[in-house]
Amino acid sequence: MLVLKNITKVYSEGENRVEALKGIDLSFGDSEFAAILGPSGCGKTTLLNIIGGLDQYTSGDLIIRGKSTKEFREHDWDTYRNHSVGFVFQSYNLIPHQTALANVELALTLSGVSREERRRRAVEALEKVGLGDQLKKKPNQMSGGQMQRVAIARALVNNPEVLLADEPTGALDSETSVQVMEILREISRDRLVIMVTHNPELADAYATRIIRLLDGRVISDSAASQGAQGAQRAQEEGKAGNLETPKTSMSFLTALNLSLNNLLTKKGRTILTAFAGSIGIIGIALILSLSNGVNRYIERVERDTLSSYPLEIRESTVDMTDTLSGLMDLSEGEKVREEGKVYTGSRMTNLLSAWMNGITENDMTSFKAWLERPETGIEQYVSGIQYEYNTPLTLYRIDQEKPLQVNPSTAMEATGVMDMVNMAGMTSGIQSTMMNTTMRRLNVFTPLLDNEQLLQSQYTVLAGRMPKAMDEVVIILNSRNELSDYALYSLGLKDQAELPGLYQRLMRGEPIQSEELVFTYEELMALRFRLLVNTDVFEKKGSLWTDRSGDAEYLKEKLAEAPEIRVVGILRPAAGAVATSMSGGIGYRRELMDFLLEKVNDSEIVREQLADPSTDVFTGHPFTTELQDALSLLDTMEVSDFLTLLEERGLIPAGMIPEAYRPLLTKDLLKQFVGKGTMMLGGSSLKDNLEKMGVSDPDKPAGIDIYPKDFESKNKITELIESYNSSVEEKQRIHYTDYVGLLMNSVTTIVDVISYVLVAFVSISLVVSSIMIGIITYISVLERTKEIGILRAIGASRRDVSRVFNAETLIVGFAAGVMGILVTLLLILVANWILLGLTKIPNMAALPPLAGAALVGISMVLTLIAGLIPSRIASRKDPVVALRTE
Secondary structure, X not given: OEEEEEEEEEEEEOOEEEEEEEEXXXXXXXXXXXXXXXXXXXXXXXXXXXXXXXXXOOEEEEEEOOEEOOOXXXXXXXXXXXXXXXXXXXXXXXXXXXXXXXXXXXXHHHOOOOHHHHHHHHHHHHHHOOOOOOOOOOXXXXXXXXXXXXXXXXXXXXXXXXXXXXXXXXXXXXXXXXXHHHHHHHHOOOOEEEEEOOOHHHHXXXXXXXXXXXXXXXXXXXXXXXHHHHHHHHHHHHHHOOOOOOOOOOOHXXXXXXXXXXXXXXXXXXXXXXXXXXXHHHHHHHHHHHHHHHHHHHHHHHHXXXXXXXXXXXXXXXXXXXXXXXXXXXXXXXXXXXXXXXXXXXXXXXXXXXXXXXXXXXXXXXXXXXXXXXXHOHHHHEEEEEEEOOXXXXXXXXXXXXXXXXXXXXXXXXXXXXXXXXXXXXXXXXXXXXXXXXXXXXXXXXXXXXXXXXXXXXXEEEEEOXXXXXXXXXXXXXXXXXXXXXXHHHHOOOOHXXXXXXXXXXXXXXXXOOOOOOOOHHHHXXXXXXEOOHHHHEEEEOOEXXXXXXXXXXXXXXXHHOOEEEEEEEEEEOOOOOOOOOOOEEEEOHHHHHHHHHHHHOOHHHHHHHHOOOEOOOOOOEOOOOHHHHHOOOOHHHHHHHHHHHHHOOOOOOOOOHHHHHHHOOHHHHHHHHHHHHHHOOOOOHHHHHHHHOOOOOOOOOEEEEEEOOHHHHHHHHHHHXXXXXXXXXHHOOOOEEOHHHOOOOHHHHXXXXXXXXXXXXXHHHHHHHHHHHHHHHHHHHHOHHHHHHHHHOOOOHHHHHHHHHHHHHHHHHHHHHHHHHHHHHHHHHHHHHHHHHHOOOOOOOOOHHHHHHHHHHHHHHHHHHOHHHHHHHHOOOHHHHHHOO
16 A cells, blocks of 8 residues: 655754755555654654655655655645545644534535535444434534544544554544554454554554554564565555546635634634725725715706707807807917007907807708608717797687687786887897897796606606697796696786786886796696697688688687697606706697697688799789889888998998998898898788798797707717718708707716725725735634644645635625725715705715725725735645644
């Protein structure tokens, strides 16, 4: 089985040289009980360690089953110890934080035995030594004899060929010593047992062979001839046998279990270590929570703001950039000026030029067709697209003494403000555009976004439900459950007859006390409206059509037949909604406008007008299209006033005769002037008639509102629009108004930069805690030195030992990370409560789950790195020295 040829062992330290073994020649058979006797320091334990592979000889050769070990590498010795050798030590060398069963199982885990088989064999081994009822006890709960029997069971569980016992009875009483020796003799019946002892009586009583050492040499061998025969048999068996066995390897779960049990024996220190490591995690997690919460709030503000201020595209668009450039004198550039002289700027001229030239016409038909093509890819960036038409949505209440037009609202007309606007005379293009925009926003009825998800996130349903059909609308309150007085006057819930008096008192600077009215949800949901199709006010008499909108009886008759619009719900902005797509009033579905357009465009009067576009259906005469017909309606005074206005604006020189200034009159100036004369003709053009009838082409909206999902999406949409503009002719290019573009969109970047800086500072504490954990791991290595020796003795490799301590640092890192996240979550509750009181913003701090998981992972990685050096030190420890450590 084993042959030792001229084995020597020399220990060197500096110049000192100690020869522990001097030319040992021994051979052992497959099954015998050999006892090695000798005084202390004669080399008994050294010889046993060399036979067991714990220590390596300096010269000579150890032959195992006929194979020389001269070329053995580290992992070969590990495999040999695990599969072929079992150790029994004087001091038992059990791992204190493991149960008896776990101690015995440990050797099997290195062999790759399955859990079920491992458990079965360990129980069987303990039962063999009479400890079948002590499986769950730990070493400190057992007697010395019981612990030694556990050590024997551990040595036998792998069914080794050689059992090495180093003073197995040295710490036992006589009775227990006899019990242990009986077990060893029984074992020697089918395997080789080599025992080192100081007790010659026990050796004589139980051993079949006694070898005596003195000063590192064999001085006697009671069975030398038998040993030679055994050596010959060993060499013959070695030729036929195979020493190759699977490599040993400790599973990571086993390493985790060992480290976890060790940490549980030091709960106080483990908790304090984990808490110290968690401080940096807490700091970073809090910063990330606040950063995430602020960014989420910013995103919500962006989303809600974008739903209130979309990208607007109108048939006639005012270029606000040019106007602002004129105001800020940005177009002057850098000019060289001489010192000592004063120069004039052209800010006024630039501003007037921007006003006069800032209105552009958009090709809405082509752009709408482009928007609705799937290949544009714009759908992924928008939360909704709304189309607006010049067709007025005319709605009445008929449950009062006389029908009341609630939309378009007549409240402003009732104050008399519009009369003053009309008295002001001709308005410029930009003034007209701004007036139209203002009046459009004053309408009480506004379309709802098609995005149901966005609406549900922005509004809370207080009563009823969201509209689902064309004839259903909802009333939208503000966050204080209020409906504006303008909406109340418009809807007839307050008497419009009060408005002129209120306006006059305001003009005189008199204080006004507004009476607060209270309505129940049921009262508001009982409101009903009638949709008047715009063409229904025209009646055909003979071959001509007449406008009957001023005929109260006729209007009443038509309204009685008109479709009814019902209020089906009451909404309020959801808690935390910064902005909403509607600021209050009544919201209707897009299908209502689609229905109205279809009715108007399919009406008899519209079909008749379009069939003969050159003849006015109201007069039967051809349309007046000549410029001079319009000019003939303007008297000399009006022409003079117009020319004076042009002179004041600096568009023509003062005092010029008509022949001189006529070439200076641009087409746009003439359009403004002639527009007044055209209005005086009273529907004298096809366009005027169609507008009067409310005709709109569904493919040519008057306005398009594009609602981006967020700022990034808005940028993508503008890029797509610019791409569209570059692919079409100049006249088809789209000019849009981007109100949100005027806002600063760098707030998120600023928050992120601040967060990164804070995280960098807090990360210093992570580094410090990692160094501390590395030191504590090194202390653990020192404390577990004997355990390292035990693991090496049962076949654990250096890598396995390193893995045990790496597992310990991972557990500490995991505990620190989890503790840090849990503490952070508790602190977030407090922080949110404080921030709610300060900012009125709920849930400002929120830790993203992925960030929490990542921080736990970072904590584990940092502690693993911190423990690499201590774990490497542990793996490099000499197992013989480690086993001697107390």
